[in-house]
Amino acid sequence: MAVNAARPAVSGRGGAFQAVLSRILQHSDVALAVGLMVILAMMVIPLPPAVLDVLISLNIAMAVTILLMSMYAKEPLEFSVFPSLLLVVTLFRLALNVSSTRLILLHADAGEVIRAFGQFVVGGNYVIGVVVFLILTVIQFVVITNGAGRVAEVAARFTLDAMPGKQMSIDADLNAGLITEDEARRRRRAIEEEADFYGAMDGASKFVKGDAIAGIVIVLVNIFGGFAVGMLQQGLTLQESLRTFTLLTVGDGLVSQIPALLISTATGIIITRTASEQTLGHDMFRQLVSNPKALFVVSGMVAALGVVPGLPHVPFFIIAAGTAGVAFFLRQSLKEQAALAVVEASERAKEEASSVDSVVQLLPLDPMEIEIGYGLIPLVDEDQPGNLLNRITMIRRQVALELGIVVPTIRIRDNLQLSPNTYVVKLRGIEIGRGELLANHWLAMNAGLAEGELDGIPTTEPAFGLPATWITAAQKERAEMQGYTVVDPPSVVATHLSELIKRHAPNILSRQDVQSLLNTLKADYPAVVEELVPNLLTLGDVQKVLQNLLAERISVRDLVTICETLASYARYTKDPEMLTEYVRQALSRSISAQHKDAQNVIRVMTLNPALEQLLANALQQSEQGMNIVLEPGLSQRILQATARQMEAMAAAGHMPVLLCSARIRRAFKKLVERALPNLTVLSFSEISQDVEVQSVAVVDIDEG
Numbered sequence: 008m009a010v011n012a013a014r015p016a017v018s019g020r021g022g023a024f025q026a027v028l029s030r031i032l033q034h035s036d037v038a039l040a041v042g043l044m045v046i047l048a049m050m051v052i053p054l055p056p057a058v059l060d061v062l063i064s065l066n067i068a069m070a071v072t073i074l075l076m077s078m079y080a081k082e083p084l085e086f087s088v089f090p091s092l093l094l095v096v097t098l099f100r101l102a103l104n105v106s107s108t109r110l111i112l113l114h115a116d117a118g119e120v121i122r123a124f125g126q127f128v129v130g131g132n133y134v135i136g137v138v139v140f141l142i143l144t145v146i147q148f149v150v151i152t153n154g155a156g157r158v159a160e161v162a163a164r165f166t167l168d169a170m171p172g173k174q175m176s177i178d179a180d181l182n183a184g185l186i187t188e189d190e191a192r193r194r195r196r197a198i199e200e201e202a203d204f205y206g207a208m209d210g211a212s213k214f215v216k217g218d219a220i221a222g223i224v225i226v227l228v229n230i231f232g233g234f235a236v237g238m239l240q241q242g243l244t245l246q247e248s249l250r251t252f253t254l255l256t257v258g259d260g261l262v263s264q265i266p267a268l269l270i271s272t273a274t275g276i277i278i279t280r281t282a283s284e285q286t287l288g289h290d291m292f293r294q295l296v297s298n299p300k301a302l303f304v305v306s307g308m309v310a311a312l313g314v315v316p317g318l319p320h321v322p323f324f325i326i327a328a329g330t331a332g333v334a335f336f337l338r339q340s341l342k343e344q345a346a347l348a349v350v351e352a353s354e355r356a357k358e359e360a361s362s363v364d365s366v367v368q369l370l371p372l373d374p375m376e377i378e379i380g381y382g383l384i385p386l387v388d389e390d391q392p393g394n395l396l397n398r399i400t401m402i403r404r405q406v407a408l409e410l411g412i413v414v415p416t417i418r419i420r421d422n423l424q425l426s427p428n429t430y431v432v433k434l435r436g437i438e439i440g441r442g443e444l445l446a447n448h449w450l451a452m453n454a455g456l457a458e459g460e461l462d463g464i465p466t467t468e469p470a471f472g473l474p475a476t477w478i479t480a481a482q483k484e485r486a487e488m489q490g491y492t493v494v495d496p497p498s499v500v501a502t503h504l505s506e507l508i509k510r511h512a513p514n515i516l517s518r519q520d521v522q523s524l525l526n527t528l529k530a531d532y533p534a535v536v537e538e539l540v541p542n543l544l545t546l547g548d549v550q551k552v553l554q555n556l557l558a559e560r561i562s563v564r565d566l567v568t569i570c571e572t573l574a575s576y577a578r579y580t581k582d583p584e585m586l587t588e589y590v591r592q593a594l595s596r597s598i599s600a601q602h603k604d605a606q607n608v609i610r611v612m613t614l615n616p617a618l619e620q621l622l623a624n625a626l627q628q629s630e631q632g633m634n635i636v637l638e639p640g641l642s643q644r645i646l647q648a649t650a651r652q653m654e655a656m657a658a659a660g661h662m663p664v665l666l667c668s669a670r671i672r673r674a675f676k677k678l679v680e681r682a683l684p685n686l687t688v689l690s691f692s693e694i695s696q697d698v699e700v701q702s703v704a705v706v707d708i709d710e711g
Contacts, residue, residue, distance in 0.1 A: 043095070049102040056118035059106055063120045063262050066100055070266035070273075077273040084200055089277050090207035096270060097218050100263055104225050107259045112232050115251055117259060124258035137253070140260045143268055144223055173198050175388055178396070208278055218267055226260045299341065302334035372436040374415035374515065377504070382427030385446055386497055387419055395419070398501040406508055410557060411564025412516055413523070414508055430500060432507055434514060440507045442469030444496040448477040449486075457490035470503040513554035521550045528566050535570045543577040551583040552590060559676070559687070561591065561598060568593050584632040584673055592669070592692045599695035602664055602687065609694065611666040612652045612704035614675075618645070622671050635674045644708045646682050652704040653686060661703065664689060 054062070073092065080086045110117040174195065181191045232252075306327045313323030379386070386395045396419070403414045425431065432440040443466070451461055452468055452475045463476040478486055478493070486493050494502070508515065525546075529536040540546060552573065553563050563569060572593040573586055580586065591598065603609050614622070625635045637645075653663040667675055669690035676688040694700055 039095075043098075046095075046099050046102045050105045053109055053113075054106045056110060056116060059103070059110065060118040060120045062103055062106075063118070066096075066103060066266050067262075069096060069099075070269035074269045074273040074276075077276040080277070083277055084197065084204060086277055087200060087204050089274075090204070093270065093274065100218065100267060101221060104221070104259070104263055107262075108225060108228070108232075111252065111255045111259065115255065117255055121255060121258040121262055124261045126254065126258075137257055140226065140257050140264065143261070143264045146268065171388070171390070174390070175384055178387060178389055205278075208274075225263075226256055299334040299338040302330050302337065306331040306334060373418045373433075374435060374517075375508075376418040376420060376433050377500075378420050378422040378425060378431045378433065380425040380427040380429045381421055381423060383430055383444055383446060383496075384421055386444075386500070393495065393497055395497045395500055398497050399504070402501055402505050402508065405505065406512075408564070409562060410509065410512055410560070411524075411562045411566065412512060412520065412557070414515065415520075417504075432504060434507075434511055439511055440469065440503060442499070442503055444499060445477045446496055448479060449483050449493050449495055450499050451476045451478050451482075451486045451491040451493045453490075454492050457486075459489045461486055461489075461491065469499065470506045509560060512557040512560075516550065516554055516557060518546050518550050521546060521553060524563075524566060525549070525570075528570065532567055532570075535567060535574065539570050539574045539577070543574060544581070548577075548581065548583060548586075549573065552587050555583060555587040556590065556594075561594065562601075565594065565597060582632070588669060588673060588690075591690070595693050596695045598689065598693050599698045602662065602689070603698050606699075607697075608699045608701050609664065610656070610661045610701045610703045611664045611689070612649075612656060612706055613666050613702050615705055615707040615709075618706065618708055619667060619671065622675060623668070626671065626674055632677075633674045635671070635678050641708070642678065645706070646679060648706050648708050649679055649686065650683060652706050653683065655704055659703065663687065665706070666691065666694075666700065666702070669693075 049062075073089075073096070076086055077089070107117045107121060111121075116122070177186070177191050177194045177198075180186045181188065186194070309323050309330065310327035312318060313320045313327060385391065388394055389396060399417050399419075403417075406412065406414050422431070426443070428443050428445060430442055430444065431438055445464065448464075450466070450468065451463065452473055461476045461478055461482065463478040463482065466475050466477055467473070468475045483493050525536050525540060540549060549570075552569070556563050556569075569590050572590045576586055576589045599609065622635055622637075625637050626633055627636045649665070656663050663685060664687045665675075666689050669692045672688055672690040672693075679686055679688070
């Protein structure tokens with residue numbers, strides 16, 4: 008019964024202690040403010056020797072605690088409060104020095120702790136005490152403090168210099184989809200905290216150096232002040248005054264310098280600590296004994312010293328035997344670990360080989376991605392205005408407005424296998440375009456109005472294959488004055504990417520994309536979508552019609568008109584090509600607006616009536632749709648005649664547009680699209696009634 012009755016009492020005391028501790032933590036800011044006020048009061052208000060003993064013991068305990076916390080921290084940021092804590096502890100130690108100095112000079116007594124350090128630690132010999140104190144001060148000031156201060160300065164500088172690279176690495180991982188937005192935000196915050204920490208440590212190390220200097224000055228003041236007080240006020244002889252006040256002063260100095268040495272050591276450990284998953288002791292032991300060969304060599308060298316005449320044999324042989332034993336057991340352990348690793352790797356390989364998931368994870372492809380060489384990494388820096396990431400966002404918006412489709416997320420990855428200045432655009436893992444850039448140059452292109460030559464690096468503009476020149480920033484203004492079109496590297500990539508997206512829009516548009524477009528349309532026009540899919544057409548049929556439109560750069564943004572037209576004609580035909588022609592006619596206003604000029608005129612070339620009749624007679628239906636079947640020689644003459652008229656229209660400043668009957672429009676486009684991909688072919692029914700048509704050329708195979 009007595010035992011059972013005691014348990015609630017113990018639990019109650021523990022609960023009360025936890026409650027008090029919790030209350031202190033909740034008001035830790037108030038406790039810190041009160042503690043600072045107490046430290047400042049210690050410099051003014053005399054303290055009894057007993058109180059001073061407690062505070063000196065607390066100072067030693069705090070120093071040991073800080074040292075151990077620095078050793079157990081796995082990375083510097085785990086002890087990020089260290090710079091501020093160092094200032095508080097230094098101030099506390101200086102306040103103790105002031106209090107102890109007051110007691111030493113007034114009463115020749117500074118408590119039991121200081122007397123014990125003066126008598127026991129240095130054996131009551133003030134000469135030895137002074138020497139020990141000076142050695143500790145030299146170790147702290149010259150070795151640890153200077154080294155820690157230099158490391159803190161270099162670490163702060165390197166941390167600030169490495170920030171842009173770390174930020175770019177985070178942005179690259181985010182764009183590659185390797186991390187989430189929250190993880191990227193957390194990493195950026197960690198980089199900022201790391202820079203702040205090392206900057207603060209650079210300044211905090213000066214406190215340690217100043218504390219060491221202050222300790223020397225305080226000892227000298229206490230010794231000479233003690234002489235004066237002992238001989239002039241207390242009537243002591245020179246020998247008595249020297250012995251009494253020197254021992255007390257040395258004891259006070261040792262009491263201060265030992266905790267200061269511990270905190271200086273903690274400062275060096277924190278600054279030199281690199282991020283690790285283990286504590287400092289674990290990492291040091293693991294790395295020191297990681298190579299048994301080195302330990303065997305050390306054992307042999309120590310044993311050799313043991314047989315040198317005049318040197319003691321036993322200590323060297325003991326150390327040599329111990330080192331050899333550690334090396335032997337370490338080598339055996341490494342062999343067992345290697346054998347175990349081979350077995351585990353073999354089992355893991357068998358599991359991965361038989362696992363379907365391990366293979367399935369390799370299958371997905373990004374819809375679109377850009378691979379860049381390491382020389383172009385600055386182009387994706389978010390801190391740079393007009394960077395490539397912002398340009399890609401603008402391109403996706405522009406394509407959505409112009410073509411009516413949503414371009415999937417475009418990943419940007421660095422590829423060390425590429426040359427430094429090369430970029431590659433891929434569509435579902437297949438390269439569709441590449442180019443080369445000079446990151447710190449500008450691309451100057453002659454649109455036909457420029458005068459004079461430019462000194463630079465000749466190249467070819469990647470989007471349209473035009474001759475161009477890379478020039479420096481100093482030449483930019485002069486090139487513009489000469490009439491050259493000058494663009495920066497991100498604009499070059501953006502233009503190329505935009506052109507590739509428009510060119511490959513049919514391949515970009517997947518069935519899932521079509522479903523997303525229909526779902527969006529269904530929110531406002533449910534009747535149209537429900538009538539069309541799946542009652543009249545499948546999702547694949549709608550996708551094919553939209554791809555046919557995009558292949559000739561017809562916007563599918565007016566999805567209402569497209570779906571209503573498909574619903575009207577899908578009852579009579581399921582042929583995607585015929586349905587595409589019906590949709591094009593329904594989009595006549597959009598098509599006309601795309602090709603008319605400021606005077607509301609569309610300038611076109613037409614086919615000679617005889618040639619058009621010849622082509623109509625050559626129409627044949629096949630599995631690939633309606634095609635024009637001609638002998639190769641005649642087809643070549645038609646292509647050459649069409650190319651001549653295209654060149655004439657381009658020379659006159661007009662976009663090459665050919666106007667023909669609706670019957671042969673699609674078939675004629677198939678005939679010429681491989682050789683003349685930039686030719687726009689329209690039918691008469693695709694021209695809006697409020698637009699004027701002007702024929703500026705006629706394609707005739709009898710010419711020339």
